[in-house]
Amino acid sequence: MGVISQLELLALKASDNGRTIALGDGLRGTVRAGADGSISVYVTYRYRLNGSKPREPSIGTWRAKGGKSVGTSLKALRDEAGRIRGMVKAGIDPVEQAQVERQRDAAMADAERLKIEADRQEAILTQQQRLQTLAAQQARLTxxxxxxxxxxxxxxxxxxxxxxxxxxxxxxxxxxxxxxxxxxxxxxxxxxxxxxxxxxxxxxxxxxxxxxxxxxxxxxxxxxxxxxxxxxxxxxxxxxxxxxGKDVERDRVLSESELITLFQKLPNSGMADTSQVALLLQVATLARIGEVLGARWEHIDFARRTWTLPETKNGKRHEIWLSEFAMRQLKKLKAITGLTPWLFPATRAKKDQPDFANHVCEKTVTKQVGDRQRPGGTPMSGRSKHIEALVLSGGKWTPHDLRRTGATMMAELGALPDVVERCLNHTEEKKVKRIYQRAQFEAPMRDAWTLLGAHLDTLNATVAGLARDQATPRTT
The missing domain is CATH 1.10.150.130 (Tyrosine recombinase, N-terminal domain)
Known part of the structure; x- marks a missing residue:
């Protein structure tokens, strides 16, 4: 079997599949033809050590495709054969040496794995100790x-x-x-x-x-x-x-004369026009002061004369019919804040928020009303100087009392108790009644709000009449 050259290797064809060829210097190769048209030669080196049985380990593969070498070069294979030959001359069995190296590499890999596992276990222990320390610290939280x-x-x-x-x-x-x-x-x-x-x-x-x-x-x-x-x-x-102890519920209801006085005093109270509108809307709609101050313009329908509260204290949607009195307040407010999303926008934006991103604080109007009912006191720093501007004869009152006052007035005007409760958005305790009477209350509720608004207009007209009387000089 003659020694094959590089050119002859490149000339191998699929028909040479299975052929054994000599590559010189103890190298032999077995030809394998690939389905992709490539030709591979699996190369072995044959040697004998100290008269022992010959050994022939694999030293690599030469490969060609399209007439060009694409694998390990013939020179590299011969260099590897030369390395093995040198080991044999030195009395070292290359196969046994490779086994020893594989065992050594395996042992080193095992040692590395053991080290990694030991490090992992140590990290887990450290983490557990840290968590225990943290838990102990948290247990002593003030x-x-x-x-x-x-x-x-x-x-x-x-x-x-x-x-x-x-x-x-x-x-x-x-x-x-x-x-x-x-x-x-x-x-x-x-x-x-x-x-x-x-x-x-x-x-x-x-x-x-x-x-x-x-x-x-x-x-x-x-x-x-x-x-x-x-x-x-x-x-x-x-x-x-x-x-x-028992809660003491407020039962303060403003009388008609007190409401007239309130209508007289509001314009001169030093309160912003928006705050005055908030109070008048509350008595006309029976809404909670927080619902009034948190209202959005998108929920006001001037065409249908309705104000929709999508979510209320009882978790239910509530729709309020707007009387002429309420409509006038809203139109006045629209001219002031209509370009913002809110009826009562916050004048100062919170940090990292754009202007008008929120409504005014729900306690704002309540504080303003309280500041103006401090007879005999002194003005608080940074607060209103009009400390007696909203004092009424019946004693101290709050915005929530206006809601109660409106409901009481509505009942006195002839609205049935159940209708007033619905206007207040109180939840009916009996489920069946709550479900089947929902629709039938819509018209009576609208009538009740209309009556209330008309009566508020009458009281407001009384204020206007009193103002005219005071402005007209007396003749004797």
């Missing part, structure tokens, strides 16, 4: 620290982002137990918070509702902590709201 976590994860979901609760806690909770570890708080500490709030009660201000609200927020916060294993027990669990 009440203020717990509140911050609760505010960031839960309170932020509330409409006001938890701002009111934060103010309440800063006033009533943190001064007493803010620095205590949350895990150390017990019933007696929570009871002290409740009792301290109740102790602030006066003849004019009952604090039971405030105490109950604070207790409810504390219960939610400690429930949050319990779910995360920051504490082992809820210190509020055995404090019952019923034992705190």
């Amino acid at each position: 009440v203020e620290g717990l509140f911050e976590q609760w505010r960031r994860l839960e309170l932020v979901k509330r409409v006001d982002k938890g701002n009111e609760t934060e103010r309440s806690f800063k006033r009533d909770v943190f001064p007493l137990i803010g620095s205590m570890a949350a895990a150390d708080v017990e019933k007696v500490h929570v009871q002290e918070v409740v009792d301290t709030i109740k102790a602030r009660a006066t003849d004019k201000q009952n604090m039971v509702r405030t105490a109950k609200k604070t207790l409810a927020d504390l219960r939610q916060m400690f429930g949050f902590a319990l779910d995360r294993d920051y504490i082992d027990a809820d210190p509020t669990a055995r404090i019952k709201k019923a034992k705190i």
Whole structure:
């Protein structure tokens, strides 16, 4: 079998498949024809060591396609044969040496895998220790620290982002137990918070509702902590709201003469025109002050004379019929804020928000009304100087009292109690009645709002008549 050259290798064809060829220097090759037209030569080197049985290990593959070498070159194969030949001359069996190297490489790979696994286990242990340390630190969270976590994860979901609760806690909770570890708080500490709030009660201000609200927020916060294993027990669990006391419900209703006086005083009260409109809309629609201040122009339909509240306190959609009185207020307001999405847009944008991205704070008008009912007092810093501008003969009143006043007036004008309740958007307790009487109340509700608006117009006309009388000089 003659020694084949590079040119002869390139001249091999598919018909040479299976042929054994000599490549010189102890190299032999077996031809294999590929389905893609390529020709491969699997090369072996034959040697004998110290008279032992001949061995013939594979040293590589020469490959050609399209008449060109694309695999290991013939020279590289001969160089590898020369390396093996040198090992044989040195008395080293290349096959056994390759096995030793493979075993060594396998051992090194195993060692590396073991090291990686050991590092992983060490990292897991370190992580577990870190989590245990963190858990121990969290278990010793102060009440203020717990509140911050609760505010960031839960309170932020509330409409006001938890701002009111934060103010309440800063006033009533943190001064007493803010620095205590949350895990150390017990019933007696929570009871002290409740009792301290109740102790602030006066003849004019009952604090039971405030105490109950604070207790409810504390219960939610400690429930949050319990779910995360920051504490082992809820210190509020055995404090019952019923034992705190009974809420004293307001029953303030403005008389007709007081309403007339209010209509007289509003223009000179120092309140913005928008705030005056908010109060007049509330008494004319029976809406809550928060619903009024949070209204959007897209929900006002001047053509249909309706104001739709898509979502209310009871979770139901509510539609209000707009009387002539209410329509005039809205048209006046449209000229002021109609280019914004809100009836009452916030004049100052919050951080990272564009102008008019939100409505005015729901407590704004209530504070303005309160500031103008402080007879004998002194103006508060940064607040209105008109401290007696809205004082009425029947005593202190709030925007919510206007809602009650409108409902009372509506009933006195002849609206049935069930109709008034529907206008107030109170939920009917009986489910069957709630479902089947929904449609039949639409016309009576519209009539009730119309009657109320007409009566408010009459009272307002009285104000205009009084103004004319005062402007007309008397003759004797």
